[in-house]
Amino acid sequence: MELDFYKFCKDCKGTVCCTKPFFAFVTEPEREKILEYLRSKKIPMKKKDIFQERQSTEIISGITYYLIPKKKNGECIFLQKDKLCIIQPVKPLDCLFWPLTLEFDPKANEIDILLGDCHFIREIEKLGILEEWVAKETEKVIQQLPNFSKNDLIAFNSMDDVPYLKLVCSIPLTED
Numbered sequence: 001m002e003l004d005f006y007k008f009c010k011d012c013k014g015t016v017c018c019t020k021p022f023f024a025f026v027t028e029p030e031r032e033k034i035l036e037y038l039r040s041k042k043i044p045m046k047k048k049d050i051f052q053e054r055q056s057t058e059i060i061s062g063i064t065y066y067l068i069p070k071k072k073n074g075e076c077i078f079l080q081k082d083k084l085c086i087i088q089p090v091k092p093l094d095c096l097f098w099p100l101t102l103e104f105d106p107k108a109n110e111i112d113i114l115l116g117d118c119h120f121i122r123e124i125e126k127l128g129i130l131e132e133w134v135a136k137e138t139e140k141v142i143q144q145l146p147n148f149s150k151n152d153l154i155a156f157n158s159m160d161d162v163p164y165l166k167l168v169c170s171i172p173l174t175e176d
Contacts, residue, residue: 009083012119018079018095023067026051027152030092031066037090050077054155065155068092093148094156097141100134100168104153110172111145111153113138114165138168145171 009018026034031051038045051066071077078086085091094101099116115121115134124130150173 008120008123012083018076018083018085023052023070024076024092025094025155026066026068026092027148027155028064028066029148029152030090033090034087034092037087043086045077063151063154065152068095093141093144097137097144100137100141101165102141102153102156104150104156106150106154108170108172110170111156112170113141113168115168116165134168142171145173 034050038050050068052069054065054067069077076085080086085095099118099121101114101116103112103114104110105112121130124133153173
């Protein structure tokens with residue numbers, strides 16, 4: 001069963017993805033893709049307004065990653081009034097697979113795939129297809145992991161104690 005994710009998003013009144021409280025994590029390669037896309041579409045945005053730079057202080061310190069900031073009302077800067085994303089074709093992994101998200105544990109050298117709570121999840125749960133959807137989307141996330149270095153994955157390391165995220169699975173990473 002193919003779902004129209006956007007149909008659910010349009011009806012959402014919640015605040016757990018493109019609105020408060022989350023920031024989208026963006027790796028350096030994803031950042032470059034987004035900037036190139038914005039230039040190619042002549043969408044006027046300044047680099048300093050698009051990304052908030054962060055330095056990892058975890059086990060692998062000194063790694064730079066980025067967050068997509070929010071507007072004053074808490075919405076993602078790329079979210080339009082119709083709830084479509086300006087950067088849809090080049091969304092970072094963190095946005096692309098929501099309500100699945102990642103957390104990298106450098107000590108264990110594994111990725112946890114977590115399921116967030118949102119209108120879409122509640123609706124497909126009512127339809128009885130949540131488990132099937134999660135399995136299919138988890139496989140898509142797993143297929144994307146080889147595209148990211150451990151340094152890239154450092155961006156996904158601050159999901160501790162977020163109460164509405166549920167562990168789907170943990171994936172051990174192979175040594176480089």
